[in-house]
Amino acid sequence: MKHKLLKAVFTFIFFQKICFGLAKEVAPTLPVNKLKLKPQSTLLLINEENNPLLTNIAVTTPAQQNKINISGTVKDAKTGEPIIGASVYAEPSKAGTITSRNGTFTLTVPAGKIKLTLTYVGYQKETRELTQTEDLTLHFQLQKASAQLSEVEIKGGRAANHNVASVQAGITNLNIITIKKIPAFMGEVDIIKGLKLLPGIGSVGEAATGFNVRGGSVDQNLVLLDDAPIFNTSHLFGFFSIFNPNAIRDLTLYRGGIPAQFGGRISSVLDVKQKEGDFQKFAVNGGIGLISGRLAIEGPIVKDKTSFIVAGRSSYSNWLLRKMPDVTLRNSQASFYDLSAKISHRFNDRNKLTLSAYRSRDSFGFSSDTLYNWQSTTASLKYTHTFTSKLVLDVTGVYSLYDFNVLNQEINNASAYNNGIVFKNIKADxxxxxxxxxxxxxxxxxxxxxxxxxxxxxxxxxxxxxLHLQRENATENALYFNEEYEVSPRLTLMLGLRYAVFANYGTGEVYQYQPEVPKRERTITDTLYYNKGQIIKTYTALEPRFSLKFSLAENSSIKLGYNRSQQFIHLVSNTVAVSPTDFWKSSNTHLKPQIGDQVSLGFFRNFNQNTFELSLEGYYKKIQNMLDYKNGANLFLNKTIEADLLPGLGKAYGLETSLNKNTGRLTGWLSYTYARTLISVKGATPEETINNGAYYPATYDKPHTLNMVSNYELNKRFNLGANFTYSTGRPITAPLSHYVIGGYVVPAFGERNQFRIPDYHRLDISLTFLPNPDKKRKWESSWNFSVYNVYGRKNPYSVFFKQEYGSPPRAYQLAVVGVPLPSLTYDFKF
Known part of the structure; x- marks a missing residue:
């Protein structure tokens, strides 16, 4: 016992001397022949010459030392990738935590006999029994649970009690193993369509890949792919998303308490990570559907040192269009492809470098008149240095490009139009x-x-x-700090603060408008010119974040959160759904940043050893400078766009309920959301005021949403999936009357968004067949048959009004998918 105490004291002395530059005065193997204990466990060290070395060192004796720290890392045993959100649970203390985004954890437990249990969905449980009296560092490598085509399914699981144990409300570590079983549109596994079946998340229509979170518009969601922002997440105008399931490792959606390391959006963050290649052996997996095919190849470049993965997906819809009997369809085109790659190199246990890249392109043209195409390109280089198991540094450089083009081939109107955005980022975390x-x-x-x-x-x-609109240049710099602190076994706090500075700079022109009159081109009084690099407008933002978790019992908790964030870039759209014709605009002299303040309160409870998860969350959000448009606004190539954009005050509130079943032959969830999003625009003049300044529903306001997702394992070969969704129709503006001028019928519209299109509901089913579920073979495969919109509901995407000769305008509705849509997909792995 005495030797252990001496060792601890000398370690402490040596550390202190190094910190103050006095290490040379104390040799690591300094001989000691006397140790005198003073009261209150204070030690006096004496060397051979009987001279004191250091006095007043407070040391706790082993008898008093009843708490130790166990820290470590959790990684995939096959690929070496860190596992995020794994559950670490200690008995008999019942202390628990989850791994960080670097796969690390720290747990404080009583010294003595300890039983550690690690769990993560899709992996085998690991248990270690220890007898420990000192701090300890452990390294875990979890083995995947055996499952057919497990490499095709994305490893996006989470800890079994994550919903109760995590301090943040409104966070989802999406389990794509479950999403893969959801009936898919045209057989394409779609992350974002899976997100829309979660509580609090929706969209405005059938073909909208953009999603709305807790009353936010689509541009208020930050979508990251390996730290690179994606500015358009859709293929084929929203029918499919850009994410290839064969290339994705895991994803996390923050819609409540957003950690301070994320900024620039006020509604949510979708953090998607591409998986790394296998460091030990080569593997190939892919799939073939009715619309597209996909393939991923991975393996080691240098075994256990360097790995790669390349994944691609391409449609063959153009080939199908060429076979159509209709001439117009034969002359049309609709195609897309995406390609992703990642190289990872381990220098040693402490240093790692990863290079990730992504490229996608879409082309769409109806007949031969107009061709649309858009492309996204991203690249990120990340260096990770592990100082200790407790301290990790990530330095990342990011590049992201989005470019949209329209080619008009009519003789008199032949033209080329394009818009886009380039994003560059360097950060240290x-x-x-x-x-x-x-x-x-x-x-x-x-x-x-x-x-x-x-x-x-x-x-x-x-x-x-x-016609060229002036290019916009801007910088956004930020510092952040975020701490999660376990006050007691029952109470955990998360405190965060982000400070951001946004600057819009030249070259540029800023119009000055006549005061107290509506902004129009004819009310411009002056133009200010700014040279290259000259600051035009600066905004600063202080963004506090706060979350609290109070455990009522081991399987239940209450969470409270507050989040403030600011958004400096805005999406200007001609449509209710995100589309390639939209364009981005930075905050400037006339266009202020959007500011979001959200408060949320939730209750979480698990039943039957985490078989069932129940959640109930309420939220209230206030949004400043929320954008809407003047009546008759012109958004296309408008040099005075600020004259047609109106800032308003938004408020969103709602209640989200969900019941999940995670284990057994029948799994899935049932969720109901009540949500409202209202906006008030009250300008200085009647022309700049909407609905007399009263609150009115936003275009994506849908009060009631019900989702049911289920999967039933009939036997080892067959899985049956089904999902049903219902939502209130979105608001529209409709004519209340009409009048005739010079023989023309002119509609008189009522107040904005006071009517709604019919409600939306749809049932999808799927059947998955595994030919050889029990056989360990090099070639594994599965067949999936699904039917989208089983009973052929003609859900309206939009309602428009058309004038018929001699009669008032009549209402017509447009349905995107109004018939049952079957599909067949074949997945394979070898």
């Missing part, structure tokens, strides 16, 4: 975990280059006049 503290802090610098739009004639016969 530190993660520190010790005892009851988990700390994240860092800094980030972002540069934006925005092209709002330019139009050029495309032939010598074209009558199109060139």
């Amino acid at each position: 530190f993660s520190y975990a010790t005892g009851k503290h988990q700390v994240n802090f860092g800094a980030t610098g972002i540069d934006y280059k925005i092209n709002p739009g330019k139009l050029n004639p495309n032939s010598e016969f074209s009558q199109v006049i060139p």
Whole structure:
């Protein structure tokens, strides 16, 4: 016992000397022949010459030392990737935690006999029994649970009690193993369509890949792919999302308490990570559907040191269109592809470098007149250095490009139009975990280059006049600090603070408008010119975040959260759903940042050893400078776009309930959401005021949403899946009357968004067949047959009004998918 105490004291002395530059005075093997204990466990060390070395060192004796820290890492045994959100549980103390985004954890437990249990969905449970009196660092490598085509299914699981144990409300670690079993549109496994079946998340229509979270518009969601932002998440105008399931490792959606390391959006963050290649052996997996095919190849470049993965997906819809009997369809085109790659290199246990890249392109043209195409390109380089098991540094460089083009091939109107945005980012993120503290802090610098739009004639016969909107330049720099602190076994706090500075800079022009009159081109009084690099407008933002979790019992908790965030770039859209024709715009002299303040309160309870999960969450959100448009606004190539954009005050509130069943032959969830999103626009003049300043529903306001998702394992070969969704129809503006001027019927519209299209509901089913579920073979496969919209509901995407000769305008509704849509998909792995 005495030797252990001496060892601890000398370690402490040596550390202190190094910290103060006095290490040379104390040799690591300093001989000691006397040890005198003083009262209150204070020690006096005496060397051979009987001279004191150091006095007043407070040391706790082993008898008094009843708490120790167990820290460590949790990784995939096959790929070496860190596992995020794994559950670490200690008995008999009943202390628990979950792993961080670097796969690390720290747990404070009583010394003595300890039983550690690690669990994570899709992996085998691991248990270790220890007898420990000192701090300890452990490294776990979890084995995947045996499952057919497990590599095709994305490893996006979570700890079994994550919903109760995590301090943040409104966070989802999406389990794509479950999402893969959901009936898919045209056989394409779609992450975002899976998200829309969760409580609090919706969209405005059938073909909208963009999603709305807790009353936010689609541009208020930050979508990250390996830290690179994605500015358009859709393929084929929203029918499919850009994420290839064969390339994705895991994803996390934050819609409540957003950690301080994320900024720039006010509704949610969808953090998607591409998986790393296998460091030990080569593997191939993919799938073939009715619309597209996909393939992923992975393996080691240098075994256990360097790995790669390349995944691609391409449609063959153009080939199908060529077979159509209709001439117009045969002359049309609709196609897409995406390609992703990732190289990972381990220098040693402490240093790692990863390079990730992504490229996608869409082309769409109806007949031969107009061709739309858009592309996204991203790249990220990340260096990870592990100082200790407690302190990790990530340095990341990011590049993201989004570019949209329209080619008009009519003789008189031949033209080329394009808009886009370029994003560059460098950031440093530190993660520190010790005892009851988990700390994240860092800094980030972002540069934006925005092209709002330019139009050029495309032939010598074209009558199109060139028009270029001025490019916009901006920077966004931020510092952040986030700490999660376990106050007691029952109470955990998360405190975060983010400070951001946004600057819009030249070259540029800023129009000055006549005061107290509506902004119009004719009310411009002056133009200010700014040179290259000259600051035009600066905004600063202080964004506090707060979350609290109070455990009522081991299987239930209450969570309270507050989140403030600011958004400096905005999506200007001609449609209710995100589409490629939209363009981005930065905050400037006339366009202020959006500010979101959200408060949420939730109750979480698990039953029957985490078989069932019950959640009940309420929220209230206030949004400043929420954008809407003037009546008759012109958004296309408008040099004075700020004159047609109206800032308003938004408020969103709702209640989200969900019951999940996680184990057994029948799994799935049932959720109901009541949500309202209202906006008030009250400008200085009647022209800049909507509905007399009263609150009115936003275009994506849908009060009631019901989702039911289920999967039933008939036997080892067959799985049956079904989902049903219902939601209130979205608001529209409709004419109340009409009048005749010069023989023309002119509709008189009522107040904005006071009517609704019919309600939406749909049933989908699927059947998955595993030919050889029990056989360990090099070639594994599965067949999936699904039917989308089983009973052929003609759900309206939009309602429009058309004038018939001699009668008032009549209402017509457009349904995107009004018939049952079957599909067949074959997945394979070898």
